[in-house]
Amino acid sequence: MKNAIRLLTTICLVVAALFGAALPVQAKVRVVTTLTDLADFTREVGKDLVDVRSLATGVEDTHGVPMKPSFVPVLNRADLVVLVGFDCEHAFLPALLEASKNPRIQVGHQGYVDCARNIVPVDVPKTTDHSGGDVHPYGNPHYMLDPVLAETAVKEICEALVAFDPKDRAVFERNRDTYLAELDTKIVAWREKMKPLKGLQFVSYHEHWPYFADRFGLRYVGTIELKPGIDPTPRHIEELISMMKADHVPLVVREPQFPEKVPRLIAEKAGAKLVTLPIMPGGVAQTDTYIEMMDYIVSTMVDAVGK
Amino acid sequence: MKIFPSLLCLIIGATTTVSYAQKSESPLDSLKQQIQLLQQQVNDLKKGISASDMAKTAAAPSAPSAVDQKSVRDLEERIEELTEKVNSISGAQKQSKPNEFNPSIGLVGELVTSYRTQGKVETGSDRPGGIDINARSVELNVAASVDPFAKGYAVINASADPVTGEATMGIEEAALQTNSLPWNLELKAGRFFGEFGRLGYIHDHELPFVNRPLVLDEYIGGESRSDGFQINWLIPLPQYVSLSAGAGDGFGGDIPPSNPGDIRQFDELNYWGRLSTYFDLTPDWQAEMGVSGLYNPRTEDRGGVLVQPDGSTLTEKKRRLVGADFSLKWVPLRNNQFQSLTWGTEALYSDNVYRDSVSAGSIMGEDSVGAWGVYSYLTYKFSREWSAGFLYEWVQNNLNAHDQTAQYSPYITWALSHWNQLRLQYTHTESNHVLGLSNDDAVYMQWSWIIGSHSHGWQQR
Numbered sequence: 001m002k003n004a005i006r007l008l009t010t011i012c013l014v015v016a017a018l019f020g021a022a023l024p025v026q027a028k029v030r031v032v033t034t035l036t037d038l039a040d041f042t043r044e045v046g047k048d049l050v051d052v053r054s055l056a057t058g059v060e061d062t063h064g065v066p067m068k069p070s071f072v073p074v075l076n077r078a079d080l081v082v083l084v085g086f087d088c089e090h091a092f093l094p095a096l097l098e099a100s101k102n103p104r105i106q107v108g109h110q111g112y113v114d115c116a117r118n119i120v121p122v123d124v125p126k127t128t129d130h131s132g133g134d135v136h137p138y139g140n141p142h143y144m145l146d147p148v149l150a151e152t153a154v155k156e157i158c159e160a161l162v163a164f165d166p167k168d169r170a171v172f173e174r175n176r177d178t179y180l181a182e183l184d185t186k187i188v189a190w191r192e193k194m195k196p197l198k199g200l201q202f203v204s205y206h207e208h209w210p211y212f213a214d215r216f217g218l219r220y221v222g223t224i225e226l227k228p229g230i231d232p233t234p235r236h237i238e239e240l241i242s243m244m245k246a247d248h249v250p251l252v253v254r255e256p257q258f259p260e261k262v263p264r265l266i267a268e269k270a271g272a273k274l275v276t277l278p279i280m281p282g283g284v285a286q287t288d289t290y291i292e293m294m295d296y297i298v299s300t301m302v303d304a305v306g307k
Numbered sequence: 308m309k310i311f312p313s314l315l316c317l318i319i320g321a322t323t324t325v326s327y328a329q330k331s332e333s334p335l336d337s338l339k340q341q342i343q344l345l346q347q348q349v350n351d352l353k354k355g356i357s358a359s360d361m362a363k364t365a366a367a368p369s370a371p372s373a374v375d376q377k378s379v380r381d382l383e384e385r386i387e388e389l390t391e392k393v394n395s396i397s398g399a400q401k402q403s404k405p406n407e408f409n410p411s412i413g414l415v416g417e418l419v420t421s422y423r424t425q426g427k428v429e430t431g432s433d434r435p436g437g438i439d440i441n442a443r444s445v446e447l448n449v450a451a452s453v454d455p456f457a458k459g460y461a462v463i464n465a466s467a468d469p470v471t472g473e474a475t476m477g478i479e480e481a482a483l484q485t486n487s488l489p490w491n492l493e494l495k496a497g498r499f500f501g502e503f504g505r506l507g508y509i510h511d512h513e514l515p516f517v518n519r520p521l522v523l524d525e526y527i528g529g530e531s532r533s534d535g536f537q538i539n540w541l542i543p544l545p546q547y548v549s550l551s552a553g554a555g556d557g558f559g560g561d562i563p564p565s566n567p568g569d570i571r572q573f574d575e576l577n578y579w580g581r582l583s584t585y586f587d588l589t590p591d592w593q594a595e596m597g598v599s600g601l602y603n604p605r606t607e608d609r610g611g612v613l614v615q616p617d618g619s620t621l622t623e624k625k626r627r628l629v630g631a632d633f634s635l636k637w638v639p640l641r642n643n644q645f646q647s648l649t650w651g652t653e654a655l656y657s658d659n660v661y662r663d664s665v666s667a668g669s670i671m672g673e674d675s676v677g678a679w680g681v682y683s684y685l686t687y688k689f690s691r692e693w694s695a696g697f698l699y700e701w702v703q704n705n706l707n708a709h710d711q712t713a714q715y716s717p718y719i720t721w722a723l724s725h726w727n728q729l730r731l732q733y734t735h736t737e738s739n740h741v742l743g744l745s746n747d748d749a750v751y752m753q754w755s756w757i758i759g760s761h762s763h764g765w766q767q768r
């Protein structure tokens with residue numbers, strides 16, 4: 001008898017879990033972002049009206065977040081999925097969206113929030129086959145490292161939240177404006193700090209930095225990767241080193257998800273400094289927010305090569 | 308006259324109005340509109356300047372208005388530049404218009420070069436022993452949305468006939484898959500690889516090693532191909548639990564459907580199902596497991612009479628197969644492009660029922676043959692391009708469980724990019740005492756490549 005009651009209770013609990021999960025009882029907007037910068041922006045705009053979860057923890061490659069089945073139930077219940085766009089998430093998001101069985105967040109639906117919608121990409125490939133590598137087929141997707149373009153993403157997120165939950169428009173827009181004002185102030189400060197570095201030449205492992213370089217007046221002269229997503233050949237490394245020597249390129253940027261060995265070797269041979277810079281919040285310690293990350297990037301660069 | 312601040316306001320105003328008002332438009336369209344708006348407003352401003360200039364010239368020449376005019380000219384130039392840029396981009400987009408409704412297309416090529424010490428009589432392969440160069444598959448993948456409710460895809464494969472050398476085309480998959488059913492359901496219909504186990508529904512060139520595991524070849528009949536329906540339910544729990552069930556004409560690429568001739572009953576179809584779940588052990592360690600089952604209640608006329616090596620015959624009456632699979636992966640979050648570890652294991656138990664007869668024809672009876680098969684592999688990725696692994700296989704013949712064999716295959720894979728991959732594999736097959744077969748050693752060199760569109764499928768994770 002005792003066992004029967006226990007069994008009945010268990011069944012009830014399971015059934016309750018099954019149906020409870022399907023009932024729309026939540027008050028908060030459930031947002032899943034691919035990367036941590038987007039999660040930070042969503043939290044800033046949505047504050048306690050949103051429940052935010054980022055697929056990436058911050059240390060991953062933006063093109064290589066592991067496709068975990070545990071993401072599927074999270075996406076299944078999401079109201080919005082916020083992404084970088086330009087196929088940045090090609091290796092994991094399309095398959096996850098299909099597996100999520102959530103029609104609300106599929107491409108073209110209201111819950112699919114592509115932050116690149118109003119961004120004009122740089123480095124759009126001239127051909128549409130894979131001779132130029134894999135990961136940047138629609139142009140460079142790393143616009144988030146330009147804080148001015150990041151503001152566009154903040155606006156997109158706000159717009160999507162308002163569209164989903166119009167009754168809280170005033171709150172979202174006020175939060176957005178507060179955050180954008182904070183970012184504006186920071187942008188002025190970052191530009192001021194980066195001023196002495198104007199014209200600085202640098203290379204990096206992956207092609208992460210064209211928008212950043214444009215914004216701060218730096219000269220981004222090459223990558224260690226042969227093409228985005230393709231490891232260098234020995235010849236490419238040789239050529240990169242001789243170019244850096246000839247042009248006196250003083251800085252090698254390594255993103256933390258790439259091994260240090262090759263960048264270190266290149267920096268040593270070319271007589272340049274090596275710095276490790278995060279590409280999204282959480283990439284290195286003490287960069288939990290976008291602003292902290294940009295602070296870190298700017299001060300690390302200035303400390304490395306600034307006078 | 309404060310033209311600059313007012314222009315700034317206009318730009319900001321135009322940007323915000325456009326980007327906020329036209330949600331459904333492409334960035335290009337909205338850019339074009341922004342530019343047009345700016346152009347118009349600059350024109351208006353110019354009119355204003357010239358009017359005020361004329362008024363001023365009449366009185367006294369003024370420096371600020373010259374500056375204003377210069378700024379306006381600069382702005383106009385920049386607008387012109389922008390317009391050119393936008394037009395060139397949208398021009399490039401227009402050129403692709405005639406192809407707009409074509410599905411995405413990808414082509415896979417695969418060449419398997421091998422040297423085997425035993426001939427095909429001993430190995431049971433349809434390929435010859437000794438040196439063999441086999442264009443194993445040329446696979447065309449097409450996919451597109453059918454309508455708002457479903458996507459369609461097809462995998463068409465041409466492989467070389469071992470006897471004539473001629474490439475014959477076959478439909479591996481051609482199915483419709485819904486994307487908007489309620490209650491977390493998804494329906495597949497058509498020809499597709501049904502969900503059974505872990506590697507049964509992976510195409511040859513996507514396997515982690517050169518050949519499909521023996522047990523899958525033997526018990527499933529190669530790929531888990533079926534003409535039928537399959538429903539998948541993502542159970543609404545915080546935990547990932549996926550349940551699939553299907554029914555189809557046949558099951559397995561090399562196994563024909565039951566009773567092709569006369570009136571077919573429901574019990575002559577194949578029914579299968581799979582339940583799988585997943586656990587994050589740590590952020591870097593993943594565990595996934597599943598159980599599968601396949602049942603064909605009446606297979607009477609399917610394979611015809613199967614003659615055994617000892618001369619006796621068997622006729623399959625029921626097909627029953629169950630399987631369990633487990634995979635453990637180490638996928639470090641930070642550098643998974645450069646390092647990872649996968650351990651995958653699958654065990655199958657075949658319990659087919661046969662009507663047997665001794666060659667003399669006197670004894671007739673029904674018997675089920677319980678046979679086990681297992682494979683287990685470990686792949687270690689140690690750089691972006693290189694990985695290496697080891698595959699162990701052991702399988703009992705599902706017609707005669709005493710007839711068993713084992714294989715050991717170390718392999719190393721060099722992926723120059725996602726679309727260009729070379730693999731070297733050595734396979735040792737143990738002698739089979741029942742069948743009187745001797746040891747076989749083989750070396751394989753597999754080169755596979757993809758052109759065109761490719762996707763990172765859920766099942767290849």
Ligand SMILES: [Zn+2]
Binds near residue numbers: 135136206207208
């Ligand atoms: Zn990239």
